[in-house]
Amino acid sequence: MKIAFATQDLQRVDAHFGWAKNLAVYRISPEEYSFVEAIQFSGDLQEDGNEDKLAPKIEAIKDCAILYVAAIGGSAAARVVAHKIHPIKVNEPEAISEILARLQEVLKGAPPPWLRKALMKDVQRNCDFDEEGEAR
16 A cells, blocks of 8 residues: 655655645555655645645545645545545654554554555455346
8 A cells, every 4th residue: 555645854744735845655564664756846835725736746646545744725635535545634743654653553453444445445346247237
């Protein structure tokens, strides 16, 4: 599963989604996590109401299941959720490595329903139907 983090310094979740200079992407499993890429953005990112700045960010993380942010606006959150990405707000700047370690522990146990659903983002669903349209 891939996870994105809104960050200014690539070390902590410390950025508003729309204003983030960087999105750090990691791949995580119960056994390990690894850095995938840092996606950088420039321009006037702090301009409120500029919905155009969101499209490239959402496109960049469209294959992520979770997005950690310091803050996210209502319309941005709706757009992220529409792409089946679960946004999570942290209350104060927090180290990405600590979040990943905690999430790994949850994955090793019994993940809550929202996380099980996020894990399914990578899994292609196949359903076999008979001639009457009933699932087999």
